[in-house]
Amino acid sequence: MTKRLMTSGLALAMLLAGMVGSRADPVDDTLVIDGQEMISRAKAPEGHPFDEVLSGWLFREGETRALEVDSFENPGMLAVEEGEAIWNTVEGTAGKSCASCHDDASVSMKGIAANYPKWDADSKKPINIELQINKCRTENMGAEAYEFDKGGQRELTAFIKNQSLGVPVQLDLTQGDLQSWWEKGKDVYYTRTGQLNLSCASCHEASMGKYIRADHLSQGQVNGFPTYRLNSGLTSLHNRFRGCIRDTRAEFPKAFSDELMALETYVTWRGTGLSVETPSVRQ
Amino acid sequence: MNWRTTITALVFVPCLVAGAAAAEVAPNDVAFGDDGVSVSLTGVQGDVEAGAAAFKDRGLGNCLACHANKDMSKDLFHGNVGPSLDGVAERYDEAMLREIVINAKQVFTSETVMPGFYSLDVGKDVVKAREGQTILSAQQVEDVVAYLGTLK
Numbered sequence: 001m002t003k004r005l006m007t008s009g010l011a012l013a014m015l016l017a018g019m020v021g022s023r024a025d026p027v028d029d030t031l032v033i034d035g036q037e038m039i040s041r042a043k044a045p046e047g048h049p050f051d052e053v054l055s056g057w058l059f060r061e062g063e064t065r066a067l068e069v070d071s072f073e074n075p076g077m078l079a080v081e082e083g084e085a086i087w088n089t090v091e092g093t094a095g096k097s098c099a100s101c102h103d104d105a106s107v108s109m110k111g112i113a114a115n116y117p118k119w120d121a122d123s124k125k126p127i128n129i130e131l132q133i134n135k136c137r138t139e140n141m142g143a144e145a146y147e148f149d150k151g152g153q154r155e156l157t158a159f160i161k162n163q164s165l166g167v168p169v170q171l172d173l174t175q176g177d178l179q180s181w182w183e184k185g186k187d188v189y190y191t192r193t194g195q196l197n198l199s200c201a202s203c204h205e206a207s208m209g210k211y212i213r214a215d216h217l218s219q220g221q222v223n224g225f226p227t228y229r230l231n232s233g234l235t236s237l238h239n240r241f242r243g244c245i246r247d248t249r250a251e252f253p254k255a256f257s258d259e260l261m262a263l264e265t266y267v268t269w270r271g272t273g274l275s276v277e278t279p280s281v282r283q
Numbered sequence: 284m285n286w287r288t289t290i291t292a293l294v295f296v297p298c299l300v301a302g303a304a305a306a307e308v309a310p311n312d313v314a315f316g317d318d319g320v321s322v323s324l325t326g327v328q329g330d331v332e333a334g335a336a337a338f339k340d341r342g343l344g345n346c347l348a349c350h351a352n353k354d355m356s357k358d359l360f361h362g363n364v365g366p367s368l369d370g371v372a373e374r375y376d377e378a379m380l381r382e383i384v385i386n387a388k389q390v391f392t393s394e395t396v397m398p399g400f401y402s403l404d405v406g407k408d409v410v411k412a413r414e415g416q417t418i419l420s421a422q423q424v425e426d427v428v429a430y431l432g433t434l435k
Contacts, residue, residue, distance in 0.1 A: 192406035195413045196398045199406075206396055207364045213348045214360040250408040 025209060026058035026218075027065070031277070034071050036166050042273030049205055055274050056218040056282060059209075064230065068281040076158065076228030076279025083159025086152045092143030098156075101140065109163040114276050117265045119176030126181050126261045129157045130236070148255040154234050158226045161278035168273050169223050171265070178265060185266025188259055194250030200267075203244075215283075220244070221271040222264070224280020234279065237264060307421045310403045315389045319378030324385075324401070324421035329429025337423045338430055344400065344419065346427075354434060364396055371434045380431045384424050400424060 031038040040055035057065055071077050087098045087105055102108040113129055120127035120135075127135070133156055134145035146153040173179045192199045203212065204220035211217070225237040238255035241263060245252040253259040306326040313320055323329075337343045339358060347355065349364035375383065383390050386399035399405070400419040419427065 193408050194406045195409050195416070195418060197404075197406040198396065198398070202396045206394070210364045211360075211362045212364050213362050217364075246410075248406060249410050249413055250406060251410050252408075 026054055026216075029058065029065070031055065031057050031065075031068065031275075033069060033165065033277075038166055038275040038277060039168055039273060040275065040277075042168070045269070045272045048270065048272075049201075050208075050219065053221065053271055053274055054219050055223060055271075055277065055280075056221050057224070057277065057280060059216045059218040060282060064281055064283050068277070074228065074279065074281055076226075076234060076281060079155045079226070079228070079234045080159050080162045080279060082152065083155035083157070083162075086156045087159060092137065092141035094140065094142040096141050098136065101136075105160065105163050109160050111164050111167045113161040113164040113278070114167040114169050115171060117171070117178070117261065117268060119178045121176060124176070125258070126178060126265050128237075128256075128261070128264055129160055130238075131256060133157065133160075149236055149239060154226045154236050157236070158234060158279050161225070161276055164276040165278065166275045168275055169268060169271050171269050171272070173269070181262045181265045182269060184258075185262035185264070188263045189266055192248075193245055194248030196248045198248045200244065200263075219270070220267065221274060222267050223271045223274040224277035224282070226278060227280045227282050230281070230283050310401055310417050313385055313401070315382060315386075316378075319376070319380075319382035319390075320385055321378040321381075323425055324381075325425055327422060327425065329422075329425035329427070331426070331429045331433055333423075334426035334428070334430030337419065337427050343423065344427055349397065352434070368431070368434055372432050373435055377428060377432060381424065381428045384419070384427055384431075400427075 031040045038055070038057075040057055042053050044050050044053050057068060067073050067075065084105070090097045090100070099105070116132075117126040117128045120131075122135075130146075130153055133153065137143040138145050171178070173182055189200045192202070200220060203217055207217050208219055209217065222237055225240070226234050227240070229235045236255075238260050241260055242252040242255065308314075308322070308324045313324070314322065335355075338346045338352075339355065341348070346352070346368070347358060347361050349362045351361040351363060351367040351369070353367075353369050355361070371380070379390065383397075384400050386402040386404065387395050387397035388399060388402075388404070391397070398418060401417045401421065401424045403415070403417065
């Protein structure tokens with residue numbers, strides 16, 4: 001026992017020593033996109049492990065941060081434009097486009113994505129923007145559901161979320177059974193996976209602000225998804241989740257599986273109050 | 284083949300094979316004592332150079348992902364999830380270093396972020412190709428421990 005106490009005391013002292021003046025803090029900067037100020041630091045909701053929730057933008061290098069400040073510079077805006085084209089394109093047996101029913105997205109979709117995932121009474125499960133698009137395609141357009149990450153799913157999702165740019169994330173967990181999915185997502189978040197035996201919290205909570213190799217570990221917030229990654233382009237949220245799980249040397253769940261929908265619900269809540277930043281730019 | 288080599292092959296080779304298998308301590312048989320793991324996992328002295336290589340290799344120890352190490356200042360991107368390993372051999376003896384590398388949870392808390400490199404106490408859904416395997420082999424652990432012993 002003494003061995004353990006001594007060594008953990010020593011390690012703690014080393015950690016504390018290492019933290020002083022280390023390259024560990026998120027930047028003290030304000031994200032303003034095209035003149036509109038984003039909330040990139042917010043007081044955490046009750047029951048949250050942190051006092052303050054922080055956008056991943058604050059953890060990125062200066063050059064990467066600069067790309068998000070001006071939508072003409074933001075490479076993700078190309079995808080948003082593609083999404084807008086899809087919005088206006090007629091598809092399916094009903095001969096309709098999204099615009100046929102929802103009209104001008106800057107009006108009808110404004111602020112909508114900030115409150116997703118919502119409870120879907122039909123499937124009795126949480127629904128995210130990707131699945132809501134599929135629902136409208138199959139039920140209202142007579143078109144086929146998009147396969148994961150295919151056919152414009154990421155672009156159309158980015159376009160819809162971009163209509164909420166600047167709006168703070170806020171879930172209504174009292175809808176249906178959403179609270180129990182939040183609980184389940186919390187379990188997923190704290191469960192260690194893979195041969196490396198790490199949970200989301202190992203990296204994004206216990207090691208937040210530290211560097212793992214060249215990567216400055218953020219809180220793993222989802223408010224900027226789909227996000228434009230400098231090395232791989234527009235990246236969906238479930239793709240990011242799966243990548244992080246894979247990196248623990250674990251098999252990863254299917255996109256939109258119950259496990260990942262629960263995780264999305266819980267992790268979105270962890271970013272309550274942050275502005276929607278879609279399409280954010282990350283490395 | 285004369286009678287000598289035949290006898291050598293019959294008598295000695297099986298002994299050597301059996302000997303090697305018996306000398307390597309399996310992950311579940313590691314004896315964690317109050318002073319760490321004092322017995323070598325293989326009985327074969329660790330190789331410092333091979334240990335440095337396993338330490339760096341992203342597919343093996345990948346220790347630089349989480350630890351800074353001045354001895355490897357030529358390599359880019361040292362993480363700081365864990366403490367710097369400069370002078371670590373002055374803080375721990377060989378048995379403790381071996382225990383840390385085998386399964387850091389035995390030394391620190393079960394909450395530690397450091398993976399167990401010779402442990403089958405792993406997370407759920409381990410990728411099929413690595414099921415039942417440890418991150419490092421027994422000899423690689425010995426090599427890494429020998430390398431850590433040089434960080435004074």
